[in-house]
Amino acid sequence: MAQFWKPGTERPPLLDDDEGGILLYSASSSSSGYGYVSIEKQRQRLPVFKYRMAILYLVETHATTIVVGETGSGKTTQIPQFLKEAGWADGGRVIACTQPRRLAVQAVASRVSEEMGVKLGEEVGYTIRFEDLTDRVTQDSTRIKFLTDGVLLREMMEDPLLTKYSVIMVDEAHERSISTDVLLGLLKKIQRRRPELRLIISSATIEAKSMAAFFHTSKKRRGLEGEDCVPKTEPAILSVEGRGFNVQIFYVEEPVSDYIQAAVSTVMSIHDQEPMGDILVFLTGQDDIDAAVRLLTEEAQNNRKSSSGLVVLPLYSGLSRADQDLVFSPIPRGKRKVVISTNIAETSLTLEGVSYVVDSGFSKQRFYNPISDIENLVVAPISKASARQRAGRAGRVRPGKCYRLYSEEYFVKEMSAEGIPEMQRSNLVSCVIQGCSGALEGCLLNMEGILDIRVGRRDKLKALGIDNILGFDWPASPSPEAMIRALEVLYSLGVLDDDAKLTSPAGFQVAEIPLEPMVSKMILASNQLGCSEEIITIAAILSIQSIWISVRGQQKDLDEAKLRFAAAEGDHVSFLNVYKGFLRSGKSPKWCNKNFVNYQAMRKVVEIREQLKRIAQRIGIVLKSCESDMQVVRKAVTAGFFANACNLEAFSHNGMYKTIRSSQEVYIHPSSVLFRVNPKWVIYNSLVSTDRQYMRNVISINPSWLIEAAPHFYQHHHPNSIPH
Numbered sequence: 029m030a031q032f033w034k035p036g037t038e039r040p041p042l043l044d045d046d047e048g049g050i051l052l053y054s055a056s057s058s059s060s061g062y063g064y065v066s067i068e069k070q071r072q073r074l075p076v077f078k079y080r081m082a083i084l085y086l087v088e089t090h091a092t093t094i095v096v097g098e099t100g101s102g103k104t105t106q107i108p109q110f111l112k113e114a115g116w117a118d119g120g121r122v123i124a125c126t127q128p129r130r131l132a133v134q135a136v137a138s139r140v141s142e143e144m145g146v147k148l149g150e151e152v153g154y155t156i157r158f159e160d161l162t163d164r165v166t167q168d169s170t171r172i173k174f175l176t177d178g179v180l181l182r183e184m185m186e187d188p189l190l191t192k193y194s195v196i197m198v199d200e201a202h203e204r205s206i207s208t209d210v211l212l213g214l215l216k217k218i219q220r221r222r223p224e225l226r227l228i229i230s231s232a233t234i235e236a237k238s239m240a241a242f243f244h245t246s247k248k249r250r251g252l253e254g255e256d257c258v259p260k261t262e263p264a265i266l267s268v269e270g271r272g273f274n275v276q277i278f279y280v281e282e283p284v285s286d287y288i289q290a291a292v293s294t295v296m297s298i299h300d301q302e303p304m305g306d307i308l309v310f311l312t313g314q315d316d317i318d319a320a321v322r323l324l325t326e327e328a329q330n331n332r333k334s335s336s337g338l339v340v341l342p343l344y345s346g347l348s349r350a351d352q353d354l355v356f357s358p359i360p361r362g363k364r365k366v367v368i369s370t371n372i373a374e375t376s377l378t379l380e381g382v383s384y385v386v387d388s389g390f391s392k393q394r395f396y397n398p399i400s401d402i403e404n405l406v407v408a409p410i411s412k413a414s415a416r417q418r419a420g421r422a423g424r425v426r427p428g429k430c431y432r433l434y435s436e437e438y439f440v441k442e443m444s445a446e447g448i449p450e451m452q453r454s455n456l457v458s459c460v461i462q463g464c465s466g467a468l469e470g471c472l473l474n475m476e477g478i479l480d481i482r483v484g485r486r487d488k489l490k491a492l493g494i495d496n497i498l499g500f501d502w503p504a505s506p507s508p509e510a511m512i513r514a515l516e517v518l519y520s521l522g523v524l525d526d527d528a529k530l531t532s533p534a535g536f537q538v539a540e541i542p543l544e545p546m547v548s549k550m551i552l553a554s555n556q557l558g559c560s561e562e563i564i565t566i567a568a569i570l571s572i573q574s575i576w577i578s579v580r581g582q583q584k585d586l587d588e589a590k591l592r593f594a595a596a597e598g599d600h601v602s603f604l605n606v607y608k609g610f611l612r613s614g615k616s617p618k619w620c621n622k623n624f625v626n627y628q629a630m631r632k633v634v635e636i637r638e639q640l641k642r643i644a645q646r647i648g649i650v651l652k653s654c655e656s657d658m659q660v661v662r663k664a665v666t667a668g669f670f671a672n673a674c675n676l677e678a679f680s681h682n683g684m685y686k687t688i689r690s691s692q693e694v695y696i697h698p699s700s701v702l703f704r705v706n707p708k709w710v711i712y713n714s715l716v717s718t719d720r721q722y723m724r725n726v727i728s729i730n731p732s733w734l735i736e737a738a739p740h741f742y743q744h745h746h747p748n749s750i751p752h
């Protein structure tokens with residue numbers, strides 16, 4: 029069991045490094061302390077309510093308003109309603125509020141529609157990738173729209189100036205996802221063309237001054253400041269004092285060596301010792317979460333008394349919608365819900381029953397090295413900003429407690445204040461295509477320009493809207509090396525056409541499919557190769573972290589199960605075998621269990637596959653199966669992922685490969701069906717880094733397909749790498 033101590037305090041304990049604030053909790057609010065309070069009363073109690081007039085005044089008079097307010101102060105749910113009440117959605121206009129995550133979009137939209145007493149999908153709606161619950165089909169009556177920042181970027185393809193929106197609120201801006209940063213950069217440009225557009229940037233922990241500096245433009249817009257519709261260009265900063273309910277923080281005295289085990293012990297001791305209230309545990313990814321769910325279930329079996337009454341639920345993006353929704357559903361009286369989640373529950377989410385949070389202090393993060401051109405998803409420490417957001421989940425509707433599985437000293441002295449923006453630690457292929465396809469009136473990038481960057485003359489890279497992709501005004505500048513790497517791949521993928529226009533039909537089709545450009549290209553290629561049915565299945569499986577159940581101590585059984593589906597061609601073809609088996613079983617959970625296949629993951633695959641099929645048909649892809657011809661499937665994978673080609677080192681006895689792009693040493697991951705088979709030429713989908721760089725999801729190829737798929741990439745950049 030992890031050891032906790034409570035940082036000593038004479039006043040009622042407030043959030044960690046807190047400087048004071050309003051405690052909204054009042055034990056006299058009802059006889060039980062937290063009895064029924066009408067929704068209107070709940071709204072009025074939120075700290076942001078007192079700032080209603082100030083917010084409306086600032087939005088009226090400033091092009092950009094930055095709102096900083098503690099988690100739970102009511103920014104997300106209230107500000108869009110204030111704007112609507114003040115008339116910002118009159119005359120057919122729409123108020124948009126973006127979130128970095130899909131789950132938050134759905135949850136917040138549903139809460140706001142409930143508060144306004146309207147049906148979700150009408151006056152209040154939401155749009156996330158693959159799902160549009162707004163009233164655009166019938167009467168266009170949606171006035172407040174919640175959406176992910178990625179979806180708003182996509183909307184710019186149809187309406188580059190986002191003309192239907194009067195106010196766009198970019199929420200949780202501190203997360204600095206790639207999509208948020210691209211969006212902020214483009215919104216700044218749109219503001220120059222649409223002085224009447226208002227922006228609100230909100231977060232609990234954003235560095236308001238640097239964000240204000242980013243939006244402050246000295247250039248005069250059309251019209252004079254102070255005239256109708258012409259707001260001040262200098263952003264306003266508003267700090268909302270006060271928070272939701274009080275959250276007591278506990279730290280471990282000594283660092284824990286196994287955070288999964290420590291999280292499980294902590295849940296058990298909360299369950300044994302603390303009053304009723306649900307528990308939200310933050311771990312890093314599907315593997316951790318599945319392991320913790322299993323450990324808690326085992327505890328329940330071994331120690332019936334103490335763990336009976338626990339309802340344990342996983343929460344991660346790879347779960348089907350129905351399985352995710354379970355975390356919001358009520359459970360039988362007298363039971364305690366334990367939700368074990370990735371950081372998808374970190375911001376904007378209110379899980380009503382949660383009174384306890386257990387924070388492992390870690391999350392999965394992307395790290396990209398543009399020199400080696402390798403991107404890894406690694407388990408890394410979170411920032412203080414994330415830790416605060418996590419703790420905040422315990423104090424949404426009543427006071428709560430947060431148990432941090434790290435020491436207070438570590439929190440104070442070592443944890444960074446904010447995370448590194450994703451744009452500075454990611455491969456930029458998706459970012460460039462998002463930025464460019466969202467740019468004003470389409471953006472022209474010419475090849476000459478790309479070559480010029482290589483010799484340092486950036487000014488020739490012409491773009492309309494984005495004058496120079498390297499000089500583009502991002503809130504955090506990406507490294508030029510990473511940008512050049514991304515442009516090379518995009519050109520070779522055919523996203524830039526022969527005339528070096530980003531607006532080529534192939535480029536637009538790739539941009540239209542809401543997946544990574546390499547996966548989208550693989551789907552487009554499957555159309556010509558006659559294997560779109562198979563490739564869409566593969567694309568759906570690749571968008572899930574894993575379709576296997578991995579149980580500690582049962583690795584051998586899992587390996588044996590995998591062998592039943594193994595194909596000599598590699599993992600992608602093996603995935604197709606699993607999918608076929610799942611369908612043949614009638615999508616049976618029993619079949620999944622017997623074969624170590626994760627039933628929830630397969631339900632999600634079926635869901636994504638259906639959505640991808642619809643998108644593919646919309647952009648003119650004919651659904652066709654190649655039956656048993658797996659060569660065309662491998663060629664289609666090559667068409668998308670040619671940049672990840674590797675060659676087995678001659679005389680290598682330990683299975684060492686070198687990447688063609690950057691001669692990095694890589695190995696086939698033990699989870700791959702090609703582990704120890706070591707074909708001479710392979711392509712991988714992603715790399716994981718442990719003691720070595722391991723390739724995940726590997727397929728064997730014929731090297732001549734690389735030149736067929738990407739002649740520019742291989743003949744121009746890597747001329748001697750492929751045998752002719």
Ligand SMILES: Nc1ncnc2c1ncn2[C@@H]1O[C@H](COP(=O)(O)OP(=O)(O)OP(=O)(O)O)[C@@H](O)[C@H]1O
Binds near residue numbers: 097098105378425
């Ligand atoms: N689904 C819900 N059920 C019950 N109460 C809710 C729900 N959603 C929001 N609330 C209440 O409204 C409060 C404010 O939520 P809101 O998301 O607007 O805050 P916020 O300031 O944006 O916080 P964050 O930065 O964490 O998103 C919550 O703390 C909670 O009390």
